[in-house]
Amino acid sequence: MSPTRKPSLATLSVARARAALGVVAVVAVVTVGGSGCRFGEAAFSTSFDDVGFDPGGTVFATLDGRDQNLVEDGDPRVAVAMTWVVFDPAGDLSDLDGAALSSMAHEMAVRDALTLVFANQGEVDPGARFLVVREGGAIVQSGDGDDVLPGLDFRLHVAPERLDAGSTYAGIAPFGSRRTLEVTIDEATFGDTDPVVAGELTLTFDAIAGRDAGDAREGSISGAFRAPLVVEAVAEKNAALLAGAQGSDAVLALPLPPRGEPL
Amino acid sequence: MSRRAPHPAVLACLAALPWATSCAVAVDGSFAGLPFSPDGTAVAVLDENDVLVRGGAVVPVGLNRAQKRVSLWLSSERVDPGVDWRTLGGARLAELRTRLALSDLLVVQGLDYDALGDGDELTARDDAGRKSGDFAFALSHRALGDDALAGLGNGLGARVTVTARAERVDDGDPRGGSVRVALDVERERAAGQPAGDLVTGTVSLTVDVPFAPERLGEANLAVVAPIAACAAAAGPLGAGACADEPALPVVDGGGVH
Numbered sequence: 212m213s214p215t216r217k218p219s220l221a222t223l224s225v226a227r228a229r230a231a232l233g234v235v236a237v238v239a240v241v242t243v244g245g246s247g248c249r250f251g252e253a254a255f256s257t258s259f260d261d262v263g264f265d266p267g268g269t270v271f272a273t274l275d276g277r278d279q280n281l282v283e284d285g286d287p288r289v290a291v292a293m294t295w296v297v298f299d300p301a302g303d304l305s306d307l308d309g310a311a312l313s314s315m316a317h318e319m320a321v322r323d324a325l326t327l328v329f330a331n332q333g334e335v336d337p338g339a340r341f342l343v344v345r346e347g348g349a350i351v352q353s354g355d356g357d358d359v360l361p362g363l364d365f366r367l368h369v370a371p372e373r374l375d376a377g378s379t380y381a382g383i384a385p386f387g388s389r390r391t392l393e394v395t396i397d398e399a400t401f402g403d404t405d406p407v408v409a410g411e412l413t414l415t416f417d418a419i420a421g422r423d424a425g426d427a428r429e430g431s432i433s434g435a436f437r438a439p440l441v442v443e444a445v446a447e448k449n450a451a452l453l454a455g456a457q458g459s460d461a462v463l464a465l466p467l468p469p470r471g472e473p474l
Numbered sequence: 475m476s477r478r479a480p481h482p483a484v485l486a487c488l489a490a491l492p493w494a495t496s497c498a499v500a501v502d503g504s505f506a507g508l509p510f511s512p513d514g515t516a517v518a519v520l521d522e523n524d525v526l527v528r529g530g531a532v533v534p535v536g537l538n539r540a541q542k543r544v545s546l547w548l549s550s551e552r553v554d555p556g557v558d559w560r561t562l563g564g565a566r567l568a569e570l571r572t573r574l575a576l577s578d579l580l581v582v583q584g585l586d587y588d589a590l591g592d593g594d595e596l597t598a599r600d601d602a603g604r605k606s607g608d609f610a611f612a613l614s615h616r617a618l619g620d621d622a623l624a625g626l627g628n629g630l631g632a633r634v635t636v637t638a639r640a641e642r643v644d645d646g647d648p649r650g651g652s653v654r655v656a657l658d659v660e661r662e663r664a665a666g667q668p669a670g671d672l673v674t675g676t677v678s679l680t681v682d683v684p685f686a687p688e689r690l691g692e693a694n695l696a697v698v699a700p701i702a703a704c705a706a707a708a709g710p711l712g713a714g715a716c717a718d719e720p721a722l723p724v725v726d727g728g729g730v731h
Contacts, residue, residue: 310564310565310568313564313565313568314563314564314565315564316564317563317564317567318564320560320731321560321561321731345530346529346530347528347529347530347531348529348530349529369728369729370728371560371724371726371728371731372726372727372728373558373560373561374558374689374690374693375557375558375687375690376556376687376690377687378687378689378690379687379688379689380522380523380525380534380536380688380689381523381534383525383532383534383726383727384727385531385532385533385534385727385728386532386727386728386729388529388530388531388532419529419531422528422529422531423531423532423533424531424532424533424534427531427532428727
């Protein structure tokens with residue numbers, strides 16, 4: 212038989228405190244999350260001691276089904292966009308007031324983000340593996356043998372370093388400029404019921420002798436993402452709104468540039 | 475070069491506010507009664523390093539003495555240059571940008587550190603948009619009310635000449651150093667402007683400030699400089715639209731931002 216305990220002022224206080232903490236926790240989650248629930252998921256870890264990477268606020272996929280002239284693409288590109296900023300990419304951000312939109316665009320520029328672009332929807336299937344190697348703005352390798360597909364590109368936006376009076380140029384630790392991205396698709400559905408693209412990725416940074424600084428960082432970011440599909444027109448309109456004054460240098464690279472042009 | 479010590483009053487200000495002070499700017503004169511008093515905030519940055527971006531690789535490099543440059547910016551607004559403005563929330567940053575755009579603002583960039591150290595007099599001119607000289611500058615006036623506008627006659631003389639002469643330059647390693655610079659800002663009639671009843675004259679500014687931390691100072695200057703350039707071109711009536719001018723790129727280990 213379990214012991215019973217007569218309620219006392221002390222135990223009531225503890226219970227109330229716990230309940231209050233629960234309320235605080237819920238309020239905190241809603242506040243941090245902005246809208247209260249996040250769209251999509253992404254979680255990454257890094258091999259760097261002092262650099263995290265968190266573009267898990269909003270994660271969504273979209274098909275680039277039509278170009279700027281509304282010409283339909285029979286095998287469209289698939290973009291998976293991830294950003295620290297929390298918003299509803301399936302809603303219409305133009306309903307927000309200007310100050311909120313401006314703040315969101317500002318945060319977009321100073322937080323982590325990553326956009327993956329697959330060249331052909333038809334290749335984005337469960338189990339598919341993709342690889343791309345970039346050195347600066349140039350793709351130097353795409354795919355690897357028969358099992359690892361080409362047709363992947365990406366835009367990485369690492370949050371700018373937060374400067375203070377102690378920040379020095381000598382303290383800049385650049386990332387290696389050879390960047391290898393490997394993506395494995397775990398789930399890809401494009402139908403009417405809960406369409407989503409999910410997978411795992413590893414982005415590796417290597418220094419290039421003679422080009423990178425001697426102390427360039429080498430290491431990797433790895434993790435998984437789950438990106439519900441958002442209608443192209445809505446996704447592109449929202450991304451354009453968030454790009455704000457950054458224009459074509461938009462963090463998410465959305466709307467996508469025409470095929471053949473660099474991200 | 476001269477090695478004048480800072481005035482005791484300036485030293486007192488420096489103690490209160492480490493490297494950006496309102497009391498470090500002395501203003502003398504006006505443009506025919508139109509004040510120009512950018513004495514709310516003064517920041518000097520000694521550019522001793524650069525960051526190259528080569529094929530995607532970010533490579534910090536130190537500058538030799540001949541390559542070092544000094545930048546100054548002065549505003550009638552009191553703002554805090556001691557924080558990285560990019561870390562401010564969007565609303566606070568927008569407010570700060572608006573205040574700067576609507577202030578008396580002077581940004582001077584590219585002063586030759588070596589020449590300043592030798593006591594040379596450096597000059598630059600903006601002649602109705604045609605720029606020349608030893609350095610770059612942008613000057614804009616705070617928003618003017620109807621009363622002020624009524625007293626402007628045929629408007630502002632559009633030929634602006636800035637002359638800079640250092641009275642002290644101390645790179646002061648490892649403590650950051652300081653600079654004392656005399657700036658004469660002269661407004662004159664530009665060719666093509668109507669003769670007479672133009673706002674002309676000379677404002678003399680003396681700036682005595684420690685150098686700001688280089689990276690932080692340059693990151694915030696990347697916000698101020700485009701606003702000043704836009705406001706200088708737009709004039710006092712259009713300067714408010716310059717608050718949203720995109721910042722210049724800033725490079726760090728993650729790339730160009």
